[in-house]
Amino acid sequence: MERIGYIGLGAMGKPMARNLLNAGYPLNVFTRTRAKIEDLLAAGATWCESAKQIAEHSDVVITNLPDTPDVARAFASKDGVFEGARPGMLLLDNSTISPIVTRELAEQARALDCEFLDAPVSGGDVGAQNATLTIMVGGTEPGFARALPILQKLGKTITWMGDAGAGQITKAANHPITSINLEAVSEALVFAAKAGVDPAKVRQALLGGSAYSRALENAGQRMLAHNFNPGFRLRLHRKDLDIVMQAGKEYGVALPVTAQVREMMTALINAGRGDWDTSSMVTHLEGLAQKEIHAG
Numbered sequence: 677m678e679r680i681g682y683i684g685l686g687a688m689g690k691p692m693a694r695n696l697l698n699a700g701y702p703l704n705v706f707t708r709t710r711a712k713i714e715d716l717l718a719a720g721a722t723w724c725e726s727a728k729q730i731a732e733h734s735d736v737v738i739t740n741l742p743d744t745p746d747v748a749r750a751f752a753s754k755d756g757v758f759e760g761a762r763p764g765m766l767l768l769d770n771s772t773i774s775p776i777v778t779r780e781l782a783e784q785a786r787a788l789d790c791e792f793l794d795a796p797v798s799g800g801d802v803g804a805q806n807a808t809l810t811i812m813v814g815g816t817e818p819g820f821a822r823a824l825p826i827l828q829k830l831g832k833t834i835t836w837m838g839d840a841g842a843g844q845i846t847k848a849a850n851h852p853i854t855s856i857n858l859e860a861v862s863e864a865l866v867f868a869a870k871a872g873v874d875p876a877k878v879r880q881a882l883l884g885g886s887a888y889s890r891a892l893e894n895a896g897q898r899m900l901a902h903n904f905n906p907g908f909r910l911r912l913h914r915k916d917l918d919i920v921m922q923a924g925k926e927y928g929v930a931l932p933v934t935a936q937v938r939e940m941m942t943a944l945i946n947a948g949r950g951d952w953d954t955s956s957m958v959t960h961l962e963g964l965a966q967k968e969i970h971a972g
Contacts, residue, residue, distance in 0.1 A: 681734030689740035731760030744773040763789035775844035782840035791819040796847035814842035857891040862958035898955035911950035914941040
């Protein structure tokens with residue numbers, strides 16, 4: 677069984693790493709704060725002191741980091757993965773980052789005779805815990821075939837999208853849909869409440885019709901309860917929209933509504949809500965309407 681090295685053990689990475697450990701994979705780990713993963717170490721994971729050391733002691737390296745610069749540093753900086761890599765290694769990035777930088781990293785990996793796959797995930801912390809994530813993969817088809825048994829321990833819907841960067845492009849395409857849907861659900865529930873109709877009943881009725889969406893079902897319930905404990909933090913969602921907007925600029929694609937929702941998220945972050953769940957989008961619309969939707 678291949679030895680796996682895992683870099684980045686936050687809200688998503690830690691449960692994903694635990695699923696690999698539970699599946700029997702020898703697991704090496706490295707993250708910024710060792711104290712937060714003592715339970716993984718107690719369960720059998722092995723601590724490494726750097727990304728380079730992770731590569732030296734692993735056959736497969738997986739990264740799950742917050743943003744593009746973090747991934748670039750993990751692979752390409754001093755003491756990074758590339759310094760410890762050997763020909764034939766599989767390098768797998770589960771982060772959500774720039775497809776442009778992804779393609780640059782894939783080229784650098786190819787020069788080292790290593791296989792680099794971009795494999796961003798969707799499904800939130802619950803999907804990470806339950807191994808039900810959706811995973812979109814870019815890279816060579818043989819690399820995907822090698823990675824598939826590992827990915828099947830992490831997710832339920834796993835799709836090879838094409839060459840390097842295709843996974844990140846697919847994930848980027850996901851962000852306008854999810855963010856605009858969140859904003860639409862927020863508008864609808866605030867509109868109903870302001871017009872004097874119970875927004876909980878409105879949500880329940882709409883779940884059975886053409887307006888159904890996972891945002892209406894899951895985020896809509898959070899909005900009604902004003903439960904904004906983070907499943908996916910607003911500031912990270914805005915970061916994802918930054919990636920989309922930059923890629924849109926690079927490829928000459930207009931994203932006008934995505935840009936507007938991004939500015940709404942920026943307003944919430946400036947109001948100190950960046951670490952709230954993305955469903956807190958509704959509070960921006962509540963402020964504009966001067967009407968809260970929850971019963972209190």
